[in-house]
Amino acid sequence: SQQGEEDPQALSIQEGENATMNCSYKTSINNLQWYRQNSGRGLVHLILIRSNEREKHSGRLRVTLDTSKKSSSLLITASRAADTASYFCAPGAGSYQLTFGKGTKLSVIP
Amino acid sequence: DADVTQTPRNRITKTGKRIMLECSQTKGHDRMYWYRQDPGLGLRLIYYSFDVKDINKGEISDGYSVSRQAQAKFSLSLESAIPNQTALYFCATSERGDTQYFGPGTRLTVL
Numbered sequence: 001s002q003q004g005e006e007d008p009q010a011l012s013i014q015e016g017e018n019a020t021m022n023c024s025y026k027t028s029i030n031n032l033q034w035y036r037q038n039s040g041r042g043l044v045h046l047i048l049i050r051s052n053e054r055e056k057h058s059g060r061l062r063v064t065l066d067t068s069k070k071s072s073s074l075l076i077t078a079s080r081a082a083d084t085a086s087y088f089c090a091p092g093a094g095s096y097q098l099t100f101g102k103g104t105k106l107s108v109i110p
Numbered sequence: 111d112a113d114v115t116q117t118p119r120n121r122i123t124k125t126g127k128r129i130m131l132e133c134s135q136t137k138g139h140d141r142m143y144w145y146r147q148d149p150g151l152g153l154r155l156i157y158y159s160f161d162v163k164d165i166n167k168g169e170i171s172d173g174y175s176v177s178r179q180a181q182a183k184f185s186l187s188l189e190s191a192i193p194n195q196t197a198l199y200f201c202a203t204s205e206r207g208d209t210q211y212f213g214p215g216t217r218l219t220v221l
Contacts, residue, residue, distance in 0.1 A: 003152070031208065042114075042200055042212030043153070088152060097168070098210055100152035 002027050003099040004072075004089035012107040019076040021104040023089030031092045032065055032072050036085045037103070043088065046074075079108045113137045114213035116201050122219045129188040131216050133201030139211075141204045142184040144168075144176060146197040147215075153200060159184055191220040 004023045013019050023032065031050045035043040049056045049065045049072065056063045062075040076083055086103040114135045123129050133142065140161045145153040155168030157176040165176060173195060175187045188195055196219050202210040 033209065040198065040215065040217070042214050043202075043210075045209045045211065048209060092208060097155060097158070099155070102150065102152050 002029075002091050002093060004032070004091045004101050006087065006089055006101050006104040008104060009102065010105045010107070012109065013079055015079060015081055015108055015110050017079055019079050019083070019106055019108070021074050021087055021106070023072045023074070023091075023101075025070050025072075025089075025091040027070075027093065029067070029091045029093050032063075033090045033092060033098070034061075034063060034072075034074050035088045035090065035100070037088065038085045043100075046087075076106075079106075081108050081110045084108045114201060114203055114211055116199075116213040116216050118216060119214065120217045122221065123191055124221050125192055127191050127220075129191050129218065131186045131188075131199055131201075131218070133184045133186070133213055135182050135201075135203045135211075135213075137203055137205075137211060138181075139203040139205050140181065141206075142178065143202040143204070143210065144174075144184070144186045145200045145202065146170070146195075147200065148197050156186065156199075188218075188220075191218075193220045196220045 004025045007022045033048045034046045037043045060077045065072045086105045088100045088103040090098040117132045143158045144156040159178045199216045201213040204210045
């Protein structure tokens with residue numbers, strides 16, 4: 001398994017703005033997942049993008065994947081206070097393990 | 111009802127005590143995992159199990175043991191708790207190793 005590195009470590013925006021966070025990884029992957037963690041709670045799966053996909057949408061979420069740059073981005077549009085959380089990426093190489101980085105801590109100010 | 115439950119949700123114990131954290135799932139998944147999370151850090155894998163007869167060490171298994179009593183139950187034990195095992199512990203399940211479903215966590219404090 002390999003660890004993704006999220007960037008920035010922290011992000012603070014106003015409600016209604018868009019939030020973009022990035023993930024970089026080092027080796028080839030089969031897929032990449034994004035998870036959200038509200039303070040002190042379990043991680044919640046948001047979206048999975050496969051290596052042969054370039055973009056995927058789910059509600060207000062848009063994920064892109066650039067395998068040539070070994071990077072992914074998560075865009076949350078029209079952010080809400082309830083989006084305040086930490087966001088983790090998890091590159092998957094077909095193994096059983098997911099390795100989580102330190103995450104991006106998003107604060108959405110009402 | 112939640113698909114993945116953990117008990118207890120909070121526990122304070124003393125150095126040297128044996129502690130068991132329990133995880134149950136109703137998702138019917140074969141794969142189960144135990145992670146710990148320390149403040150400001152990501153999750154680190156302690157143990158994982160592909161089925162009842164398959165138990166594997168993760169990144170940080172020293173000081174921990176597990177038991178897979180049934181497909182739906184996976185417990186984590188701290189044989190002799192120490193203060194640096196103070197952390198948030200999560201159980202997770204998956205069907206084939208892609209998407210994982212997490213429990214609500216157990217906050218453990220070792221004094």
